[in-house]
Amino acid sequence: MRPLDGIRVLDLSRVYAAPAGSMLLADLGAEVIRIEHPNGSDSMREWGPFVNDQSTYYLCANRNKKSILLNLKKEEDKKKFLALVEDADVVLENFKTGDMTRMGLGYEVLKKVNPRIIHCAVTGFGQTGSLAQEPGFDPVIQAMSGLMDVTGDPNGEATKVGVPIADILTSNYVVIGILAALRLRDQTNEGQFIDLALLDVQLSSLANVSSAYLNADFASKRLGNKHNNVAPYQVFPCSDGPLMFCVGTDAQFERFCQMIKREEWATDQRFKTNSARKQNEQELTELLEEITVTKTRDEWLTLLQQYKIPGGRVNTIAEALEQPQAKARDLIGEMEHPSYGRVKFVKNPLQHSGLNISYDQAPPLLGEHTADIINPLKVNL
Structure with missing residues (x-):
């Protein structure tokens, strides 16, 4: 028994922030179904290096998921998607603000099909404000949030973090937001819309740096590997x-x-x-x-x-x-896929005494599970 057994997530998202979040939900037992365009819409599949023709970038955010193909601009595929929504718990997407509504699949439509549906929309800048329509990429968010201004050599240029930290932090908030909405639904029997923005997440993650400015008017500077407040x-x-x-x-x-x-x-x-x-x-x-x-x-x-x-x-x-500590914690796992072989990955860091995290499904090929999931649907086309 896993915490999210019985929870179905329809994952329309691409690249890293939202897919990494749905992967964590899958680790906890949710059935996560990636819904992808037949031509392949996730650029992360195209980013090297590659192992057996599969992107290692894609592999790091998509274990324990299934993949089906739907073109949501086609009426027949839109009906198939809405049929899936009827029995789903969560719809996760990171289209530009307004795109789901323009396709006729906004939250108002989804909740008519399933009042208990939780719709989580991940964007660069949120659903409101002058930048709502703009795309948001991790380096842009690192720059705009001020993170780069406090990162790097004091005599050098502003520097981004070596991993997509805004995306990574947002993926955690995807999980937190959805778990909170599921818990609230237990009490109200109603779903809700989650508006999650990368810039909001990164600003909220400035921690002591933002507190120092807001409360003491102290603007932190780049200090290389030194600390703003402590020495040595x-x-x-x-x-x-x-x-x-x-x-x-x-x-x-x-x-x-x-x-x-x-x-x-x-x-x-x-x-x-x-x-x-x-x-x-x-x-x-x-x-x-x-x-x-x-x-x-x-x-x-x-x-x-x-x-x-x-x-x-x-x-x-x-x-x-x-390092020995990583091995002692058994942090590196392996999975086999019949088409592209063995995949190594860093395991989910959650270690509960009663939490059963398993790694059963290697990151799926494009559309690998379409027939298994779509064929049983009864849709009036």
């Missing part, structure tokens, strides 16, 4: 590569001083408190770099663990996925 809290060079040190409290700094055999710094007025350390951060950084470079990363990690101070290697992607 950054990457330092070791004899064999970089290591992240996070000395988050004055008590930790006192232990840190013992660790590096500079006990006098704990009472030095330049470094005694976090505020003082931030004020004198450049001087502290230069002094510490002379010390950290004298040992290897593993030597420092042993000491950090001994003194209970957070720290970690700056890993490559290969090192990150192969």
Whole structure:
């Protein structure tokens, strides 16, 4: 038994933000049916690198789903879709604002077919405002949200995060919003419309940066690998590569001083408190770099663990996925597909004592399940 067994999601979405959200719902037991144009409308299928002719980008967001082909601009396929809506719980899409309504498939139409339907629309800028009609792409959202302005080298250009972070965060809100709507439906027996915008999500995720500006009129700047409010809290060079040190409290700094055999710094007025350390951060950084470079990363990690101070290697992607902790957590899975072979993936991070997440369906081929799902429908064409 899985939490979302019996829940059917009709997934009209493309690229990453919404598909990654529906994948998480599928992991939790929902039946997720990707509805794709016969010509293939998801550009993510075309982005390399490829394995056995399948996009690895597509593979990362579409496990545990089915795929059928419908052209929603054709009246007969529109009727098939509405027949599916009758028995569905969720419709998820990321068309441009107004496109579903123009196709005659807006929320007002869907809820007449099924009053319990939950319609989640993911767009760049939401259903309202002067930008509502504009397409939203992750790098654009990172730029407009201010995230890029606080990311990167202080002497370099504004920098985007190395993964599509606005899409990833939005995928989590897809799940949260739909789960909340399902819970409310249990109480009201009615569905609802969810208006989810990438820009809204990224702005809400500015966390301490937005709070500092809104409440203290403090505008954060790019600091590279340093922290806006805490020191020393950054990457330092070791004899064999970089290591992240996070000395988050004055008590930790006192232990840190013992660790590096500079006990006098704990009472030095330049470094005694976090505020003082931030004020004198450049001087502290230069002094510490002379010390950290004298040992290897593993030597420092042993000491950090001994003194209970957070720290970690700056890993490559290969090192990150192969590190012992990832293996101990059993985070890498494999699935077999009869057409394109074995697929490796990072598993869902949820680990509940009573949560049964299974990986039964490899990311589907375009239209792989059309006959199985469409043929049984009784539609008056």
